[in-house]
Structures are given as C-alpha cells and as structure tokens.
Amino acid sequence: MNQGALAVEGLSKRFGAAAVLDNLDLAIGAGSFFALLGASGSGKTTLLRLIAGFEAPDEGRITLDGADLSGVPPYERPINLVFQSYALFPHMTVADNVAFGLRRDGLSGTELDRRVAEMLALLRLDGLGERKSRQISGGQAQRVALARALAKRPKLLLLDEPLAALDRGLREHMRIELKRLHDALGTTFVLVTHDQEEALALADRVALLDRGRLAQLGTPEDLYERPASLAVARFIGQINLMEGRVAATGETLTIEVPGLGAVQARSAPLSVGAAVVVGLRPEKIDLGPGDNAREATVTDVTYLGDQSVYRLALADGVELRTARPNRDGPVARPGERVTVSWPASASQVFPAGAG
Amino acid sequence: MSSRSLRLLALGLGFAFLYGPILWVVAFSFNEGRLVTLWSGFSTRWYGELADNERLLDAAGLSLVVAMISASLATMLGALAGFALSRLGRFRGRGLLAGALGAVLTLPEVILGLALLLAFVSVDSWLDGPGRGAWTIVVAHTTLGMAYVTLVVRARLADFDRSLEEAALDLGATPPQVFLRVTLPLILPALGGGWLIAFMLSLDDVVLASFVAGPGATTLPMVVFSSARLGLNPQINALATIMVGIGAFAVLVAVWLFGRQERRR
Numbered sequence A: 001m002n003q004g005a006l007a008v009e010g011l012s013k014r015f016g017a018a019a020v021l022d023n024l025d026l027a028i029g030a031g032s033f034f035a036l037l038g039a040s041g042s043g044k045t046t047l048l049r050l051i052a053g054f055e056a057p058d059e060g061r062i063t064l065d066g067a068d069l070s071g072v073p074p075y076e077r078p079i080n081l082v083f084q085s086y087a088l089f090p091h092m093t094v095a096d097n098v099a100f101g102l103r104r105d106g107l108s109g110t111e112l113d114r115r116v117a118e119m120l121a122l123l124r125l126d127g128l129g130e131r132k133s134r135q136i137s138g139g140q141a142q143r144v145a146l147a148r149a150l151a152k153r154p155k156l157l158l159l160d161e162p163l164a165a166l167d168r169g170l171r172e173h174m175r176i177e178l179k180r181l182h183d184a185l186g187t188t189f190v191l192v193t194h195d196q197e198e199a200l201a202l203a204d205r206v207a208l209l210d211r212g213r214l215a216q217l218g219t220p221e222d223l224y225e226r227p228a229s230l231a232v233a234r235f236i237g238q239i240n241l242m243e244g245r246v247a248a249t250g251e252t253l254t255i256e257v258p259g260l261g262a263v264q265a266r267s268a269p270l271s272v273g274a275a276v277v278v279g280l281r282p283e284k285i286d287l288g289p290g291d292n293a294r295e296a297t298v299t300d301v302t303y304l305g306d307q308s309v310y311r312l313a314l315a316d317g318v319e320l321r322t323a324r325p326n327r328d329g330p331v332a333r334p335g336e337r338v339t340v341s342w343p344a345s346a347s348q349v350f351p352a353g354a355g
Numbered sequence B: 001m002s003s004r005s006l007r008l009l010a011l012g013l014g015f016a017f018l019y020g021p022i023l024w025v026v027a028f029s030f031n032e033g034r035l036v037t038l039w040s041g042f043s044t045r046w047y048g049e050l051a052d053n054e055r056l057l058d059a060a061g062l063s064l065v066v067a068m069i070s071a072s073l074a075t076m077l078g079a080l081a082g083f084a085l086s087r088l089g090r091f092r093g094r095g096l097l098a099g100a101l102g103a104v105l106t107l108p109e110v111i112l113g114l115a116l117l118l119a120f121v122s123v124d125s126w127l128d129g130p131g132r133g134a135w136t137i138v139v140a141h142t143t144l145g146m147a148y149v150t151l152v153v154r155a156r157l158a159d160f161d162r163s164l165e166e167a168a169l170d171l172g173a174t175p176p177q178v179f180l181r182v183t184l185p186l187i188l189p190a191l192g193g194g195w196l197i198a199f200m201l202s203l204d205d206v207v208l209a210s211f212v213a214g215p216g217a218t219t220l221p222m223v224v225f226s227s228a229r230l231g232l233n234p235q236i237n238a239l240a241t242i243m244v245g246i247g248a249f250a251v252l253v254a255v256w257l258f259g260r261q262e263r264r265r
Helices: A044-052 A094-104 A109-122 A138-150 A168-185 A196-202 A220-225 A230-235 B003-028 B045-052 B054-087 B094-106 B109-127 B134-158 B162-170 B175-203 B207-212 B220-229 B234-264
Strands: A006-015 A018-028 A033-038 A059-064 A079-082 A156-160 A188-193 A205-210 A213-218 A240-248 A252-257 A261-266 A275-280 A294-303 A307-313 A319-325 A337-341 A347-351
Touching (some): A018 A044, A018 A059, A044 A079, A044 A156, A079 A138, A079 B162, A094 A138, A168 A188, A168 A196, A188 A196, A196 A220, A205 A220, A213 A220, A213 A230, A230 A347, A240 A319, A252 A275, B045 B054, B054 B094, B054 B220, B054 B234, B094 B134, B109 B207, B134 B207
Parallel strands (some): A033 A188, A033 A205
Antiparallel strands (some): A205 A213, A240 A275, A252 A261, A307 A319
16 A cells, blocks of 8 residues: 655746746655645645646656656546645536546446445545535535545545635644545645645645745654744744854854843854854743743733733843743733743754845 | 606616517507508417418528528537637737637628628639528628627636646546536537527528528518518518517527526536
C-alpha cells in the first residue's frame, strides 16, 4: 500500500515574464498528509495544476512512484483532485457524479453500483445518491466531491482549499473527517491552502512556498517553533519582533535591543555586531518575574472569550503582544504596570534584512 | 384618482397598445362576414376555407421546412462560431469573425437581402448554376440565425465554469468525452433557445425571403404580405391566429428552457 510518493525536480513555470515557480524541488512521501502552504501568488495553485496535469512545466519534471509524469494527460494520471468550488456536475445525481470516474474506467453493472455505494457509505452520504447535485448543502457537496475523487482509488489525492467555503463549525468537523479518511485509506493527501491553521492542524509535513520558491519544509512544529527565516516566522502565527544587534555569543546570544538593553536569546550562528531581529511568540511571554524581566504598561486588552490579548508598552517605544487564557477573567487592566519576562529559549533570532 | 387606479390604467393602456391589434385579428378570424371591420356573428368558416386553400398551405409547409433546416444549420454553425470565439483564445481572423457576425445583427435586413441576392446572382453566372429557389432562402436565414445563435452560445460559455471540464478530465474523461458528457449537456438549453430564435426569425421573415427567393419558392409571410396588399382577406386572419398560437407556444418553451438553465446554476 506504500504508493503515491511524489517527487518534484527542478520545476519551473513562467507566465509571460513572471516566474511563478522557480526551480522547485520537493519530495512528498508515500501515504503522507502533505500541505502546500503559501500566500496568493506563492505558486501553490500553479504547482497543484502541474501535478494534476492541467499545465505543463517549462523546466523540470514531476514523478509519481518513480514514473515520469511529463506529457501524461490529466485523464491518465492516477491522481485525483477535489476542486475548491467542488465542481460537481450539476446535470447529474450525486451517485452519477461519484460514478463518473469509475465509468471512464469501464466499470458497469453491479460492480459499479457496489463501488459507488461503498464511497457513499465511506463519506456518510447514504440515501443522498439520487439527489441532484445542486439540491444538497455545501457540506454535503464537499463530501460528494471527496467521494468522487476517491472513488477511482487514486495514488494521490489533491485537495484545493478544501475547507475555505465551509463555515466554522463544519470546518472543524471536516478536518476530523479528512484525517479519518487519510488514516483509513493510506492514500497520499496533498493539501493546498493559504490557511496556515488548516495546514498545521491537518498535515504531517508542510511546505511553505514563497514567490515560487520553497521557504521551508518541515513538520508543523518545525515551522512554528523553528522557522527558517523571518519571512516564515511572520507568515506562520503571530510574532513580536524587536530589532537589535548581537552583543555577545555563547550558550545564549546576548542581543542589545535599543530601549531594552541586553536581552538573552536562543543561540544562532551569528557573529558579534550583526544586525538581527528577535522574534517572540505571544504565548511564550510571561506576565511576572523571570528571565529577561522588564517593566511594562498595559495599553490595551482585547477580550476574546477563551483568552485575552494584551498590548504592552515597554521602554523606548518597544511594544509586545501577549495572550493569556481567561481562567478567572483578564489578568490585567489597561494602564496597569506589569512585569514581563521570557526564557531565552523562547525567542528566535534572524539576521536583519533577510526577508 | 388614486395612484392605484392610475397604475392600473397605465397597465391597461400599455397592454392595449401591445396586444390590441393582435387580439383584433384573433377576434375577427372568427367573424362570420367577409368585412374585417364589421362584426356579424361567430363562425369558424374562414378556418374551413383556409384548410382548402392550397396556395396558403403549400407556403406554410415550405416556411416550416425552411425554418427547420435553416434553424438547425444556424445552430450547428453558430455553436461552432461561439466555441471558436470564446474558447480558442486569439487566433488569426478572430476579430473579422466577431465583426462579421455582429454586422449581420446590425445591418438593415434590406441591405443584407440585397447583398445576398447579388451574391447568389454572381454565383449563378459563374457556375451557370443551380438558379434560385427555396435553398437560397435557407442560406439567407441560416446566415441571419447563425449570428443570433453565436450570441447566445457565447453568452452561455462566458459564464461556464471551466473547472467542471477540468474535473471531468481529472476523473479520466478524454477531451471528446468531456465535451459529450459535460459541456454539451450543460449548454444544451442555450442551443435549444438559439434554435428557437433562429426558427422564429426564419418563420416570420419577409424581407430576406422576398429578395433571395427563386420563382415558385414562396414562404408564408410572403403570401400574407402580398395578399394584404390586394385587400384584407379573413382567411389571413385565421392564419395569423394559428401563427400567434405557434409563436406563443415557442416563447413558452423558450422561457421554460432558459428558466431551467438559470436554476441549474
């Protein structure tokens, strides 16, 4: 069952003068749940269309389980796609939509009926088979699109922003559903999304694309805790940024931040005097004494129900944001003086000016 | 006067303006007497006489045949032109094709009829050819109908969701299968609507037909027009009533087809 390993080698695609994909290399393991994450214009949709076979690359190639896909038309690739708009055939019933790909494979009669019923059951669509595809809800349409794409038992399933059109409650439900399907089928899932939360929550490996290049490839935790660049750190989650200069190296870096003085940060291969940006995730800041303790004034509190977000003014115009769960309501009021601190290991240091 | 009764009056006047003359024709097709301005009692005798009028019936038959053939040809050619204009991107002669089809829509029918007549006459003299007849009417009506069908098909393809075709490709359908199983069924209402428009255009055209028809090929509108000049005949009223019925039916079918297409989206 270990099929569906995709390799992208030196892939480039230009539209006019603009390079949408620039010499991209990527390996997607068989059976993994892989996310292609990027802002609009990052090239993720172009990569999806190249994998599906709707576009041809200018350079490089894509292989699936070692077989070169160059020149193979979409209808001969063992890859299926769940479209963002679902693209259900409006003139067909739900069952005919699911059967469409199977009929192209020459299936008919009881074997076809059995496979369609199997897919409808897998996606919990029993009893909806005879409905016209425009008579079902958005959540159901999503599941029909999944059933249709999975019916042909592809080696690799592409999902184009699968949860973008669903409302919040349904999205949570579909996430669990997608994980369940992935575990049950063992098919390689490739998720294409601009929503980092979706990528982090679903995928076991995430590739962050930035202007046609690979910005970072790793586990969700790698991207959040150990971003490869300032650009990655900014794209994934919230982060406080402070500019400074390396004052001393060693087990931790000592960084001189204007207004704050010397700050201890996680070690990085940088030399003394280098201009750097210190990144600090909001949830890693403590309100109370500890390492890197500083005095601050609460300037604003945003109440979000489960948590509150605090905006803190430190000396010399440095501003930090932190979030605290509302276990007993907000822990500080605007105008209050508080002590903030954070362990050196909580901060990330990037060379300034890069990204 | 209250604004409500004012509105009703305006509505009544509007409808009277639009449909009064037609209702008049329908009513007098059931008139006993020969005079078309004096009511002398209910009768269906003109329908009976119409049924015996060989000349009118032959013309009606020819009109129907010409309308069916030219509407079908116009639908095929118009669909091809619509696809070419909205799907093939920029190709050599694209502007010329779009412009030529637009010209057919905007040119006065008299000019179009004259141009077609000149074309037929020259072809005739070069080939020492077939002469004019019903086929020249078919060609003329196909030209006009095709321009309308192209318009309808282009409009339908402009808001056609291309991802449906990509989904079919992705699921293993070859390009010809994609066309037959996805594209064609989805644009079928537009093709049906286009066919109906071309059919109705052909059925009531008198200008083009008068220019290009050969001897002996006389369509129904040509007969109606020429007999109306010789004096009004109650048989024509009966014929007009039947045509209004057919036209109303066609419009209802067209509305139903387009309505179905709307709901699908």
